[in-house]
Amino acid sequence: MPTVVVMDVSLSMTRPVCLDGSEEFQRKNLAVHGLNMLFEHMASNYRLEFTALMAFSSLWELLVPFTRDYNALQEALSTLEDYDKTCVESALQGVSNVVQQEWGSACPCQLQTTDAMDNLEELLFLSGGDGQILTVDGPLCMKSVQAMFGLIDVAYSPFHAVLHCGNLSSDVQVFPRPEAVVVDDEVDPIPRTVNTDLKIVGFMEIGDISSPPVISRHLVLPIAVNKDVDDVGGGATEELEEEPSASQAAGKSPNICVLLHGSLRVEGMVALVELGLEWYGMLHSQADSKKKSNMMMSLFEPGPDPLPWLGKITHLGPISEAAENPYGEDDSKSPFPVTPQVKRSYAQNVTVWIKASGLQTDVQKILRNARKLPDKTQTFYKELNRLRKAALAFGFWELLKGVADLLERECTMLPDSAHPDAAFQLSHAAQQLKRASAGDPQYAGFDHNIVPIPTDFSS
Template identity: 75%
Template sequence: MPTVVLMDVSLSMTRPVSVDGSEEFQRKNLAVHGLNMLFEHMASNYRLEFTSLMAFSSLWDLLVPFTRDYNTLQEALSNLEDYDKTCVESALQGVSNVVQQEWGSACPCQVVLVTDGSLGIGKGSLRHSLQTLKHRGDDKKFPLPFPFPTKMYIMCVANAEELQMTDAMDNLEELLRLSGGDGQIFSMEGPLCMKSVQAMFGRLIDYAYSPFHAVLHCGNLSSDVQVFPRPEPVVLDEEVEPMPRSVSTEVDEVGTGATDELEEEPSASQMAGKSPNFCVLLHGSLKVEGMVALVQLGPEWYGMLYSQADSKKKSNLMLSVFDPGAEPLPWLGKISHLGPVSEAAENPYGEDDNKSPFPVQPQVKRSYAQNVTVWIKASGLQTDVQKILRNARKLPDKTQTFYKELNRLRKAALAFGFWELLKGVADLLERECTLLPDSAHPDAAFQLSHAAQQLKLASTATSELVKNGLIYNSLYLCGPRWRQHLFVLNIVRCL
């Protein structure tokens, strides 16, 4: 889980604070001291994690791209310059750009925002950004929530009393809520001094960057391990009284098998390279054999260990965590039913390995005969539309296939209430009709015009029916050569 450190370098960070009645420091100096403490901790305990450093005022600047070299990060901190007013919105937009460019939108990321609680002034201030949230066009949307999973930690170089004297705390809490709510706001307790800022960053380390120590067991063998990033508790929504479930610190290997998303680090004895270590043995075996090991993380909670190459010379032992439950992988069946082939009444793989017991077939058959059309990504919808157009260009030879694909898309669009799709496909068919060559069969133009007309009629009539409290449940279309207008309507009054 990479980390982006967002450092406020506006003029308000240069406000002086008296430290122990002697030398005068700026708030920026306190923030740099706290970040150095965080980087030293990560260099010792999170060596495989990537961290980036950004500075912002009215604009943002990427000082250090994602790196594992914490000396570079600390050196960049010591060379910070002072700029103008605070503009948190532009900084968050910068974070979104940098993370998506490096990791995409699927990788979870942690954002550490270090500021003095000053919201800025005028247009571009956090106060102004939050007040105008509901009056923005699609081209000027607020960058939160990020398109990737995020945990935001706001480190305020100010005490709670100072933040509550203005509306700074309320605005920061709203900022945290917009980010998804996963994170926390930290402020300094007591006077602004080195001891207070150390305590504040210490709380951040305990909350978000403390290593997860566990013991990996396999029979009489065991090994101390650390898991990075720290496994998060899981809450099962289907339970009557949901309770967070946490990964046990005693992890048992139950067999060779399969994995998901957390990194394993060897213990200090392994790093020394002098003591035998089961973790090294397991990692090497899985890497050479190309296998995975099934592990039990808690009561009816499983995962798997496997080797993943970080480069040509380096590889890591990875842990993938399954969803809690006895059957996390439906095709695998119950984990508790797995066992050695020698204990089975007959070899489930056959005498010549000519069959397999997997995937496990469900005992209850599905109540429907065919798959439902689902568009999860834009590419799936584009493929279906292109398939219709390909068949449309081969009319009348592909008339049956053309109407089959068209009805499938039409039924899904009506089920989803996607009236614009019907109108758009109708426009495409009309365009194809105008592009037909002179040598095309006359029936091709007839079929395209008929299909486009019926799609437009469905999109207009259906939207009107919805306004009047009616909805089409299903609607099928046949070509004009087969009794022109055959519709199967199932109209259900909305309650």
């Protein structure tokens, strides 16, 4: 999730802050000090976070576009100039333009400011309620600013986990931190969080899992320990290069994460990973460029069967346990998609009349086939039964009576050269529709079909 830092550079930020017995600071100096704390924290814990720096007064200016170079961000803070008055609306418009141009309209974004609290809280509510407004607690001074920016540990805390693959395991960092998910269809929904123990439960071909719907995607980085650093503080340090790939980040230490990433990329497969109780995701290789790829973790919707074409995840098993190879000897078949026991409603031929023209088209189709009897007998009754079922489903009894009158009219208008079977079939169909429109249970049943009347004109 990208971060946009919006810095107020109006004249009000040059107001002095008097601190007893210490050096005099401007409001701008306190803001720069706090932002330097933020950038240093992100450089140590969130180096893959894309961050942009904007300055605004009555207008806005993008000082540093989205980057992972935190030195460039800190250098831009030291060269800020002073402008005129504050206009928050201009800043928000600038944030909207910058984020949409780089990430699109569906990307969430972090924004923090201390002015107009009511308006900001309303903005958070309108944007979905996700977010937090941090303000300085107490008098404006260096200590209170440091305390406020100290809360960045909550918003930018790394997510460390252990990835298990059989008897092998590896320490990894998931970036960005997976957010808690609430399942709406539960009676008493409880936020679900991703476990710190990620267990691989199996492997699948990319073609079988296709492009599944996911709620979020995360980069999985192996944590490599630098053994050359003196362990003075009692803990090891983590080595992460700038924009590292999965193979680069591990350094010289053996790591199953690197082996797994390479195998998935070469074999064209994905790994199903268990995130929690009835919650799954997949590990797969994703290329950022032609020469560099990373291992990604995509999170499915919580539930036992997040991908309908796979069925329940717990019902999947290794090929070796199957009576025969479900893919065939020459990979000519596949066990997927799994055929559901209940036929989906959207897979059935459903008649819907949204406009009058649609109903008129269906009636005209019946009349065209009626004029071609007996050659179109089967098509005539097929279309007639389709319209009849739709009318019964909608309670449109008048339609049945109206179509019956039309068929009787067509019967009286048959030319002398018409086949005699046509008159019998039209009269029979009209009589059946009239009985159905009258509510006769024998003829008004939804599953009842009108069948052609048997005739014999062979002689």
